[in-house]
Amino acid sequence: MTKARLMQGNEACAEGAIAAGVRFFAGYPITPSTEIAEAMAKLLPQHGGKFVQMEDEIASMGAILGAAMAGDKVMDATSGPGFSLKQELIGYAACAEIPCVLVDVQRVGPSTGQPTAPSQGDVMQVRWGTHGDHPMISLCPWSVRETFDLTVQAVNYAERFRTPVILLMDEMVGHLRERVELPEKVEVYPRRSPKKSRAEGYQPFEPDEDLVPNVANFGEGYHIHVTGLIHDDTGFPVGSPTVTEKAIKRLHEKIDRVAEEIIHTESYFMEDAEYAVVAFGGTARTAYESVKNMREQGMKVGLVRLITIWPFADKIIEELAGKVKGILVAELNYGQVVHEVRRAAKGQCPVLLCGKYNMKSFEPVEIEAEIEKMISDVEGGRA
Amino acid sequence: MAELERSYEKYFRQNRLPHLWCPGCGNGIVMKAIVQAIEKKGLTQDNTVIVSGIGCSSRASGYMDFDTIHTAHGRAIPFATGIKLARPELNVVVITGDGDCTAIGGNHFIHGCRRNVDLTVVLFNNNIYGMTGGQASPMTPMGGKATTAPYGSVDRTFDACALAEAAGATYVARSTAFHVQHLTDMIAKGFDNKGFSFIEAMVQCPTAFGRRNKFKSPAEMLKWMRDHSVMKAAWDKLEDVKKGEAIGQGKFPIGLLYESSGSELDYDAAYDQVIERAGGAGK
Numbered sequence: 001m002t003k004a005r006l007m008q009g010n011e012a013c014a015e016g017a018i019a020a021g022v023r024f025f026a027g028y029p030i031t032p033s034t035e036i037a038e039a040m041a042k043l044l045p046q047h048g049g050k051f052v053q054m055e056d057e058i059a060s061m062g063a064i065l066g067a068a069m070a071g072d073k074v075m076d077a078t079s080g081p082g083f084s085l086k087q088e089l090i091g092y093a094a095c096a097e098i099p100c101v102l103v104d105v106q107r108v109g110p111s112t113g114q115p116t117a118p119s120q121g122d123v124m125q126v127r128w129g130t131h132g133d134h135p136m137i138s139l140c141p142w143s144v145r146e147t148f149d150l151t152v153q154a155v156n157y158a159e160r161f162r163t164p165v166i167l168l169m170d171e172m173v174g175h176l177r178e179r180v181e182l183p184e185k186v187e188v189y190p191r192r193s194p195k196k197s198r199a200e201g202y203q204p205f206e207p208d209e210d211l212v213p214n215v216a217n218f219g220e221g222y223h224i225h226v227t228g229l230i231h232d233d234t235g236f237p238v239g240s241p242t243v244t245e246k247a248i249k250r251l252h253e254k255i256d257r258v259a260e261e262i263i264h265t266e267s268y269f270m271e272d273a274e275y276a277v278v279a280f281g282g283t284a285r286t287a288y289e290s291v292k293n294m295r296e297q298g299m300k301v302g303l304v305r306l307i308t309i310w311p312f313a314d315k316i317i318e319e320l321a322g323k324v325k326g327i328l329v330a331e332l333n334y335g336q337v338v339h340e341v342r343r344a345a346k347g348q349c350p351v352l353l354c355g356k357y358n359m360k361s362f363e364p365v366e367i368e369a370e371i372e373k374m375i376s377d378v379e380g381g382r383a
Numbered sequence: 384m385a386e387l388e389r390s391y392e393k394y395f396r397q398n399r400l401p402h403l404w405c406p407g408c409g410n411g412i413v414m415k416a417i418v419q420a421i422e423k424k425g426l427t428q429d430n431t432v433i434v435s436g437i438g439c440s441s442r443a444s445g446y447m448d449f450d451t452i453h454t455a456h457g458r459a460i461p462f463a464t465g466i467k468l469a470r471p472e473l474n475v476v477v478i479t480g481d482g483d484c485t486a487i488g489g490n491h492f493i494h495g496c497r498r499n500v501d502l503t504v505v506l507f508n509n510n511i512y513g514m515t516g517g518q519a520s521p522m523t524p525m526g527g528k529a530t531t532a533p534y535g536s537v538d539r540t541f542d543a544c545a546l547a548e549a550a551g552a553t554y555v556a557r558s559t560a561f562h563v564q565h566l567t568d569m570i571a572k573g574f575d576n577k578g579f580s581f582i583e584a585m586v587q588c589p590t591a592f593g594r595r596n597k598f599k600s601p602a603e604m605l606k607w608m609r610d611h612s613v614m615k616a617a618w619d620k621l622e623d624v625k626k627g628e629a630i631g632q633g634k635f636p637i638g639l640l641y642e643s644s645g646s647e648l649d650y651d652a653a654y655d656q657v658i659e660r661a662g663g664a665g666k
Contacts, residue, residue: 023469024465024468026461026464026465042661044663045654045660045661045663046661046662046663046666047666048658048663048664048665048666049663050468050469050654052464052468054461054464054494055491055493055494056490058458058461059458059460059461059464059490059491059494062454062460062464062465062491063462063464063465063468064465065454065462065465066434066452066454066461066462066463066464066465066466066469067465067468067469068465069452069462069465069466070432070465070466070469070470070473071469071470072469074465088455089455089458092454092455218432218450218452218466219429219430219432219472219473221429222450223428223449223451224450225396225444225445225451225452225453226451226452226453227445227452227453228453228454228455229453236399236445237445
């Protein structure tokens with residue numbers, strides 16, 4: 001462990017990226033994510049890496065994809081409006097299987113919205129923002145130290161699955177300052193490299209046993225072709241229904257088959273809980289406080305915190321819904337994750353929304369009041 | 384001669400040919416000029432990356448036997464910037480069209496010039512959006528017909544070379560599909576320049592542009608290039624009044640239009656100094 005430091009979530013994100021081996025960052029300033037770019041501008045040259053401030057959000061996404069194909073581990077960070085602009089190239093990264101991490105420190109939207117005010121309104125944009133079909137991995141930290149850890153995790157997932165990974169932060173965690181000790185060393189997933197030579201018939205997009213291809217980096221003599229068009233194992237576009245179906249299916253299956261392994265949640269006070277709150281990111285911290293307060297008053301409530309947002313924790317929620325009398329989803333938006341929880345709960349118990357969208361984060365009493373209302377509605381047969 | 388011709392075959396992916404360009408299209412001429420320039424400069428297929436955007440010309444990357452990347456519409460220069468900064472030892476060539484480079488990618492184009500990243504950008508200028516079927520581009524001449532300009536284009540056109548120079552490119556040249564050797568030389572000299580090199584290659588598009596704009600055949604379009612281009616040296620000797628007259632007749636200069644004195648650092652060299660100052664050199 002390093003010496004304890006007082007650090008912001010955004011700074012911990014930059015530290016995590018460096019620890020995970022990120023050596024290229026391209027960005028465009030936007031609050032509340034700017035401290036990530038600022039920290040990377042300082043840290044990267046110290047580690048022989050490069051930071052470049054591009055002319056816009058799209059350019060920075062393009063630059064990291066180019067650098068990734070040239071062999072660097074890469075990251076970019078943004079907030080709502082910038083995230084929207086990057087969507088086409090996030091899809092490109094998914095289709096061309098380019099490992100990259102994009103951080104979205106959410107702010108109130110739509111449009112320019114309310115800069116630097118906390119929100120959790122990009123959950124669905126993370127999943128469905130691009131055009132077409134592809135899976136998505138997204139992780140959501142609730143503390144400064146966890147921001148460090150999940151950034152490392154995000155880089156590792158990106159490299160392992162050759163896919164874009166979104167670190168979904170919110171302003172509460174991004175600007176939160178906490179005392180943290182960072183590990184000296186972290187586990188790092190190395191860039192996947194070809195197992196065959198060109199002469200042995202190497203095909204850049206031929207999937208390995210785990211359905212992920214080992215794509216050569218530029219400059220290694222493989223003469224590969226990379227495109228955002230649907231392509232076969234050779235990397236070249238093929239306008240055939242069979243190839244298209246196979247390509248899209250594999251993109252999904254390479255993530256679906258490991259979903260159990262990459263879906264992380266945490267439970268608090270859930271042993272004998274009759275009611276549960278589901279929350280994520282900064283809101284989960286408030287929800288934790290609410291649940292703790294109510295436990296002290298003898299109420300059987302617990303918290304399930306989503307760490308992996310996508311793929312969604314379907315099985316965990318289904319099991320939860322079979323055990324409790326009601327679920328309250330606390331999120332800083334007009335209602336997004338609540339729909340997923342309802343879907344996964346399969347009608348086994350009422351799933352209610354505790355939403356907020358007025359530039360303010362939750363106060364514990366607000367969530368407590370909603371929990372009490374849920375209990376009274378369920379017990380009274382009104383929910 | 385026959386042997387010399389065949390020697391270029393190694394630069395192409397034979398299994399990807401024939402290409403999809405229309406009969407009479409000039410894109411193949413420019414694509415070959417690029418590989419001829421690569422050969423001339425002794426650059427290898429292993430250390431060269433071809434980056435293209437989206438459009439007719441940008442399909443060239445698929446035919447060329449190098450590490451190649453066909454990016455998103457307008458974004459070739461940002462991708463190329465990332466590649467070059469991550470691996471400065473690679474020779475990075477950008478293939479782009481007039482719509483790709485000056486419309487959707489216009490901002491990236493000027494900022495690529497400004498940063499002076501060591502890229503060689505070849506703009507295939509066919510004055511039209513070819514792949515989407517003949518819509519007007521920022522380089523469609525005023526009054527030129529296009530599917531989205533059925534009464535003649537009302538928009539003023541970009542002079543991409545003047546734009547590149549103004550934005551900070553350190554090497555700017557123009558040639559045409561008619562002047563094949565000259566075009567090859569212009570690209571080869573662009574490889575020599577350590578910094579952002581921009582070469583505008585005028586190409587004929589008989590299908591989407593020529594057909595609507597009174598060019599009866601591809602050959603006629605090539606003849607038009609021959610008759611309207613003026614070598615830079617001759618252009619410079621023209622008095623201002625004569626230059627004005629020439630421009631009025633649709634004439635334009637070709638050749639090396641601008642080259643910096645070489646005193647500016649390219650982005651890689653400048654960034655090496657940043658790493659040095661930060662204490663990260665050798666890491």
